[in-house]
Amino acid sequence: MESSKVIHAFYNDDEVVLDAVKAVKADGHHVEEVFCPFPVHGLDKAMGLAPTRLAITAFFYGITGLSFAIWMTNYMMIQDWPQDIGGKPNFSWFTNMPAFVPIMFELTVFFAAHLMVITFYMRSRIWPFKEAENPDPRTTDDLFLMEIPVENNEADITALLAKTGAVEINVVDKH
């Protein structure tokens, strides 16, 4: 990237940063990233982020788990070795279906939950020994940080940010 400068604007209140994001967006600037110590309701909407599709993936993972459970119980208990165990009917999968429901339920939940969590880790790029990306350690404690890329309009943005109640504005080189 040719433009390697970004502005870091610090805020000390979630309501203030939310309004600041709206003001910056309204002025036509791109908000690269907002770092917060805790979730701020409405921030994703203010930034114009697309809604997550994580729930949709979980649904399909759940269906996968259910299919796996049906296949497994059918193969093991009906096809492979249909033993008479305590008089349970094993002529077909359906005649013994109620006994398999707890397994089907648990595997559905297991697949949906674990695969969704792993998807979340992969999409968010989180893993052990991952290098932390926060630009300022204070954003994990009590400060909110808005990052805006600069393209020859440094003075404009700085002036705008000063009006939105930023407590500290730094222009830094990015990497």
Added chain:
Amino acid sequence: MYQFSGKLKIFSIALIIIGAIGITLSFLNAPSSIEEAKEIIALQASHGDEHGGSHDKVSSEVHHNDVVEEHSNAHGTANEHHDDASHDEHVFHQLQNKPWSAFYVSLIFFLGISVVVLAFYAAQRVAQAGWSIVLFRVMEAITANLVPTAIIMIVIVITAVLHYNHMFPWMAEGVFDKTSPNYDAIVDGKSWWMNVPGWAIRSVIYLLLWNAYRWFIRKNSIKEDTANDNYKTYKLNYNVSVGFIFVFMITETLMAWDWIMGLDPHWFSTLFAWYVLATFLVCALTVIALVTIYLRSKGALPAVNDSHIHDLAKFMFGFSVFWTYLWFAQFMLIWYADIPEETTYFVARFNEYKLPFLAMVGMNFVFPVLLLLNSDFKSMPWFVIIGGVVILAGHYIDVFVMIMPATVGAQWSFGIAEFSSLLFFLGIFIFATFSAFAKANAIPSGNPFLEESEHYHYYNIEHRGEGSGDHH
């Protein structure tokens, strides 16, 4: 303030009248003697009706509980023949029960919904819920249906006590009399609980307790609007609601034993009262949602937004799963252990009620779960209406399958009797609900959580005509 429109009033009265005519017809068409019963069965058989045909097959397996022993002997020798005298009498009683049972199913369905709406309302007060205050008047209006249904229930209790109907086999002549051919030692062992005076007195007590709370909370809820007494009235309502939830949980359990499980006096299940509660809980939330959507579409509930609808739909979804959990837990435990005295309950239902028994799982579980899983769908009134109608129909079938196999056995059908009872009680419901809603301010203005409820917002819903700035 909402005006109960003349159109809707006429519609509800028409439903009541059509229903009453149908109910009267079904009572007139019920056989008054064994000969008439035989004619009806012969007519069914000649029509190739499946119930007439399937009856041979199941009659030797599944029996009206109070006379199992005598019958099994008789059927051992003559079960292919319809001219078996005790069998004819058995069918005669089932056919006589039909109009009563059809009426009873609808009555229990609407009575149960009304009282569980009341319990949910009490729970909202006790939980100090912040979202549902704008729906309080809707819930109160629905519980107005408790009064007529409770009165009709008392009439049914009286007719049962006076032996006008034979839905409860343990009330039959001689069941507790050792010298009688009808003597039933198992039921006699339960006579400390299952006796007519006890049953009738308990029934009246449940109805009185529920109605007493409804009368009190409705009066004091309206008083709240103008009380301005430093929330003294509000706190009183809170305390009484705590008491009602306690009373409700006990009376609901006993009610399920007395009014529904008592129809199968040989059978028992620990889970049953919870299961009945789950059935009515889903219906209660669905009815609240449907009435809310209707009233909002008429502009009577300006403070209700899509987030409230979303929450109601979420409850419909959650309690549908809860119902399925209890239904399956009860079924699977009995299926798995397969103890004969418990299994007969499901054998009768699976053999003779296969379609409703299986259809209800699709209607009460699969359909609502798939439809209401999506968060966006839950805030769209049309999806909630579609889901709600299927849920209500499914739970009517649920109550049907709880009651009918015990009273009419294989002689069931869904005809004039069943349908007109449904219309009759629907008419009463509409009349009671909307005339009650028109009688009070639609916004419970004295409630301390009203402000919060009016601004209630579920995070991922974009309300029509609202911006995110309205929710600070």
